[in-house]
Amino acid sequence: MAKILELSHISAGYDKKRAIEDISLTISQNDFIGFIGPNGGGKTTLVKVIVGLLQPERGTMQAYRNNKVSDRLRVGYLAQKNQIDHQFPIRVREVVSSGIIKKWNMRYRREELRKTDELLERLHLSHLKSASISEISGGEMQRALLGRAIISDPDLLILDEPNTYLDQHSEDMLYSILNELNRRMAIVLVSHDLGIISSYVKTIACINYTMHYHPNNEITEEMLESYQCPVELITHGKVPHRVLKDHIHE
Structure with missing residues (x-):
């Protein structure tokens, strides 16, 4: 697939405090990437860099169209909390x-x-x-x-925790729509719901100050450790549930 956006060694933060460090990522047409990681790990910071709401302290971003360098990328953005x-x-x-x-x-x-x-x-x-x-x-x-966010036909759609406050019916409808949209645009989905991530996205980026990219949607122990919580396994069935290792309390 042709790439549409390339991030190289991006570092960014607020008030001289780094939130993300040395992140590189290539986004291609029809990608569906899940961003996971702990609260405060830098997911929203990286999203703000991509959509142009925050300038990186270091690193570069380059857009592409038809495999050629472009000065413009159409981005649709659904923020974590709407201010309407x-x-x-x-x-x-x-x-x-x-x-x-x-x-x-x-x-x-x-x-x-x-x-x-x-x-x-x-x-x-x-x-x-x-x-x-x-x-x-x-x-x-x-x-x-x-x-x-999508009426202007973006090349890339970014959604930051889009299922917040949604009931099950609304959530199912939303992700059905996203699957249809993914046929004609790349999607980045930020979510804390690992079940949603593993069910819908194609690849996963674990973000916790730095980033580890996984070229599939399989939830591994390495990813779970990025949450700094000893989750061992997530199972899917009639009643999806999480199996946890013992927590050791000091």
Whole structure:
């Protein structure tokens, strides 16, 4: 697969304190990469570097298009916590269409509104397109924000803990949509849910200050140790559960 983004020896942090150190990663078309690691290990910091919200202290990033160096990468981003005021007077259709990059005073063209409505249909939100965001559930809001992130057809979609506060039905619907989207864009998924990671992603990057990349979705003891918790095994079945080694308390 053709690569779309190459990170080389990235180090970054806040207030002169390093959060990630010497991270290199290549993202290719149709990749579906899971970022795992402990809280405070640097996952969100790396995401902010990729989307341009944080400048690295060291290292370089290079975008590619058709296997040639490019100065532009289209990135869709669904942040860990959205800052939208649910009482703000905006409708679901407007949330999705706001992802179309335009000057503030430009009207949406007819084809852009048609694209918005088609996307609402794919996200199972057509019946809510005229609803105020104060009237919809957390899962419906998350799908609307996903629509905003993908309406401009990004090369790379990044989702930071997208299943937070979702019920099982909304979560299942979200990941079904992501599987469909992965046919036409690369996806990076940040999650603490190892069951989700092993079920949906293709490859795994363990991030805990530095990064270890694994070219498959198999959960290994090495990955689990990155959580600094003695998890020995995760099993899948009718009742998924985790088996833990003994914790030694001082």
